[in-house]
Amino acid sequence: MSRPSIPASVLRAAVRQARTTLVRKYSTPSGLGNLFVPLVILVVLFWVRDADFSDGLVTAGGYVFAGFLGFGVVAAAIMGVAGELQTEREDGTLLRAKAVPHGMTGHLLSKLLVTPVDALIPVVPAVVGAALLLPEGTMPTGVGRWALLFVVFLLTVAAMMPWGAVLGAVFRSMMGFAWAMIGIYVLAAVSGLFFPATLMPAWAQWLVQATPLYWIGRAFRAVLLPEASGAVEIGGSWNVGLTLVVLLAWAVVGLLVAPVLLRRMARRQSGSLVAAARERVMQRGY
Amino acid sequence: MAYGDNVVLDSIDIDVPRGQVVALLGPNGAGKTTTVEILEGFRRRSGGTVDVLGADPEHAPEAWRARVGVVLQSWRDHATWRVTDLLRVVGGYYASYGTAAVPRPWDTDELLDRVGLSEHAGKRIDRLSGGQRRRLDVAVGLVGRPELLFLDEPTTGLDPAGRRDVHELVADLVDLDTTIMLTTHDLAEAEKVADRLLILAGGSIVADGSPDQLRLQLSRSSEVRLRDLATGEVTVHTEPDPTAYLTEVLARRPGEVQVVEVRAASLEDVYLDIVRRAESGDGVGPLPTIDPLREVTR
Numbered sequence: 001m002s003r004p005s006i007p008a009s010v011l012r013a014a015v016r017q018a019r020t021t022l023v024r025k026y027s028t029p030s031g032l033g034n035l036f037v038p039l040v041i042l043v044v045l046f047w048v049r050d051a052d053f054s055d056g057l058v059t060a061g062g063y064v065f066a067g068f069l070g071f072g073v074v075a076a077a078i079m080g081v082a083g084e085l086q087t088e089r090e091d092g093t094l095l096r097a098k099a100v101p102h103g104m105t106g107h108l109l110s111k112l113l114v115t116p117v118d119a120l121i122p123v124v125p126a127v128v129g130a131a132l133l134l135p136e137g138t139m140p141t142g143v144g145r146w147a148l149l150f151v152v153f154l155l156t157v158a159a160m161m162p163w164g165a166v167l168g169a170v171f172r173s174m175m176g177f178a179w180a181m182i183g184i185y186v187l188a189a190v191s192g193l194f195f196p197a198t199l200m201p202a203w204a205q206w207l208v209q210a211t212p213l214y215w216i217g218r219a220f221r222a223v224l225l226p227e228a229s230g231a232v233e234i235g236g237s238w239n240v241g242l243t244l245v246v247l248l249a250w251a252v253v254g255l256l257v258a259p260v261l262l263r264r265m266a267r268r269q270s271g272s273l274v275a276a277a278r279e280r281v282m283q284r285g286y
Numbered sequence: 287m288a289y290g291d292n293v294v295l296d297s298i299d300i301d302v303p304r305g306q307v308v309a310l311l312g313p314n315g316a317g318k319t320t321t322v323e324i325l326e327g328f329r330r331r332s333g334g335t336v337d338v339l340g341a342d343p344e345h346a347p348e349a350w351r352a353r354v355g356v357v358l359q360s361w362r363d364h365a366t367w368r369v370t371d372l373l374r375v376v377g378g379y380y381a382s383y384g385t386a387a388v389p390r391p392w393d394t395d396e397l398l399d400r401v402g403l404s405e406h407a408g409k410r411i412d413r414l415s416g417g418q419r420r421r422l423d424v425a426v427g428l429v430g431r432p433e434l435l436f437l438d439e440p441t442t443g444l445d446p447a448g449r450r451d452v453h454e455l456v457a458d459l460v461d462l463d464t465t466i467m468l469t470t471h472d473l474a475e476a477e478k479v480a481d482r483l484l485i486l487a488g489g490s491i492v493a494d495g496s497p498d499q500l501r502l503q504l505s506r507s508s509e510v511r512l513r514d515l516a517t518g519e520v521t522v523h524t525e526p527d528p529t530a531y532l533t534e535v536l537a538r539r540p541g542e543v544q545v546v547e548v549r550a551a552s553l554e555d556v557y558l559d560i561v562r563r564a565e566s567g568d569g570v571g572p573l574p575t576i577d578p579l580r581e582v583t584r
Binding site for chain 2: 007009010012013016017020024025028030031088091092093095096098099100101102103106267269270271272274275278
């Protein structure tokens, strides 16, 4: 299949769609619910602010904060995108996009614009709060360090968004999807996001390295934590180059797989599917 | 159209001229939605040829999409958006398909006025009533000024007021020069809004014509009421050929009976009869009057 070029008018329409989506989402109470999560994390940070991991190699506050940023990316880019696709398939949003010229392309483009903002919004109050709560030296000091943090943020979102689309396209029933999400929570809990992976047995460390979650956390820690804290990582140092290569590899594979699955999902989208979902919700309530 | 060995649609032969309002009528499960989704390009067919506005919908380019409007049975999408949000965003995708003669998209305020939603322009979509919501769906289907509009079960799930709302709206679209194809299982609705009815039962089109034509051509039997002039007693006879029956009776009993009424079966009787036979698996049986009718309407 030849790659269709995208007319400028479609880009404009997609930008308008993204803007409307964001404005309407964050001007309703349910959208503002996203801000509840950073409040929770700030409470946690306050509790652990003086604790440390691995005999003082790393402060717990800084470690958990980096983990929170990593988990924010996973929540928005994987779980957020997958969950939206699941809902949009059933409520008719995707079918509507399909009925419009270039509508499906525009819909996915607008998602590319909306997701980083979705990921960023809960992060901002958390960063401000952490800067006030955490001990000196945990948060970036120079402009360069902040810029690097932002780059890592965008890179990890970009690497995970296609995988969110893949999960959203693959799991076609509500139950299967719920299990996939539970699986991600479990992975997040054991992937070294919230405590050093080196505290786990060696075989578990190998498994953890096979998930992108470990590498996302590691990228954030490499930017936020002092050089010496790299000693708690698997391998004993930050090894930023390796971390970036792994994340880029996840991004590339995701970008190869996602369009194929999304195209299949779009092709299968039909009115009877939407009607069946409505019937189910009316009867069972979910 | 077949799923594996299960053929659900067979010998569907439809030819719709521009500007006509056609109702695809049939009981639930007759294949109406499948037929329309094949025409919309939303579903792959297993065989046969389809030509909609000069293209095969399955492989049609995006420019073809701009000429076709689809009104979906939506229910909770874009709940927090305002009415104008949805029209402006969807309309944006048609901007490059406008011409001097046909500006696209349709201006939002004008379109809202046209479908009677002007006073709800700033309302959240999930706060609209069922009928208003369906008006919005129709507006979204029309925002690209399509040459052909599909309405799949436009009144399902609406209360009587909402149904009348939609009927009035469709009747009001006649002057747009837009061909409209709608599906429904409600005969009264089809009669009210459509120029032409296609009855789909048992996977094929079993009748095709205007409501009046169908009534005349498909009545298999008529009711004949006769009064006995001597006793005053009225008798009712159901006869497939009332002319022959009357000729026979009047010749046999000259001056003894009075013809009170000869009534052709109502369209509803005809429709229910067709549906019943199609569903009982007898096939629709001999409907010899249909073929010449098709020739007339082409």
